Amino acid sequence: MSERTVIIASRTGLHARPAALFVKAAADQGVPVKISVGDKKPVPAASMLAVLSLGAEHGTEVTLQAEGPGADEALDSLAALLARDLDAEESTDA
Amino acid sequence: MSELLHRGAVRLDATATGRDDAIRQCGEALVRTGAVDPAYVDTMLERERSVSTYVGEGVAIPHGTLNGKDSVRHDAVSFVRFPDGVTWEDDQQVILCIGIAATGDGHVRLLSELAQILLDPDRARALRETTDIDEVVRLLQPAGEEEPA
Numbered sequence A: 001m002s003e004r005t006v007i008i009a010s011r012t013g014l015h016a017r018p019a020a021l022f023v024k025a026a027a028d029q030g031v032p033v034k035i036s037v038g039d040k041k042p043v044p045a046a047s048m049l050a051v052l053s054l055g056a057e058h059g060t061e062v063t064l065q066a067e068g069p070g071a072d073e074a075l076d077s078l079a080a081l082l083a084r085d086l087d088a089e090e091s092t093d094a
Numbered sequence B: 001m002s003e004l005l006h007r008g009a010v011r012l013d014a015t016a017t018g019r020d021d022a023i024r025q026c027g028e029a030l031v032r033t034g035a036v037d038p039a040y041v042d043t044m045l046e047r048e049r050s051v052s053t054y055v056g057e058g059v060a061i062p063h064g065t066l067n068g069k070d071s072v073r074h075d076a077v078s079f080v081r082f083p084d085g086v087t088w089e090d091d092q093q094v095i096l097c098i099g100i101a102a103t104g105d106g107h108v109r110l111l112s113e114l115a116q117i118l119l120d121p122d123r124a125r126a127l128r129e130t131t132d133i134d135e136v137v138r139l140l141q142p143a144g145e146e147e148p149a
Helices: A016-027 A048-053 A071-082 B019-032 B039-050 B066-071 B106-118 B121-129 B133-139
Strands: A002-007 A034-037 A061-066 B005-011 B054-056 B076-087 B093-101
Touching: A002 A071, A016 A048, A016 A071, A048 B054, A048 B106, A061 A071, B005 B019, B005 B133, B019 B039, B019 B076, B019 B093, B039 B066, B076 B121, B093 B106, B093 B121, B106 B121, B121 B133
Parallel strands: B005 B076
Antiparallel strands: A002 A061, A034 A061, B076 B093
């Protein structure tokens, strides 16, 4: 099992556009990825409802997990995505 | 969340001509109960054009953009059910349209609470099937805060 921890960089947290981009990217990976906040149960990163249920705001630390071939590459690319301000691409969006 | 969902913002048997009409009905339910000014509804449509608020399982959670914050008087939720479904992006069928309005950063917490309720199979099914508005109000309370029976 590989893991990455990353701080949510998007100004308005992990919902709307940032969540949509993240969930799509997670679904496009070759391996199932899970995401969790704190001690709470990891949930599928490719499920919008599950990702929204985390309530991850700007500055929240999340943990990504995956295992199997390609897990490290998948986690690296998803962690890099969350470390970017995905709201910056559209300043009027929240 | 019970105080956030006003009985007057619940519709169980609505029909819509399409996505924008469904969102407008969700927004107007929030206007009707005094949670937002009419301008908020336009920002809900604006957001939907920018990014879909479809969350899976036949549910959409429309909400306004950052620019719409000035139109929000207090945090609130509306619940509009379309038994015949409304076609969203990519031909997804939406049955439940849950409008939200929040001041400040309250939307992330609200979305999280709603998502947890919708991920609970029993509560999600009841929200699709109940004919009792009071049950909807009761179901849309955060886990652990249900009133005693």
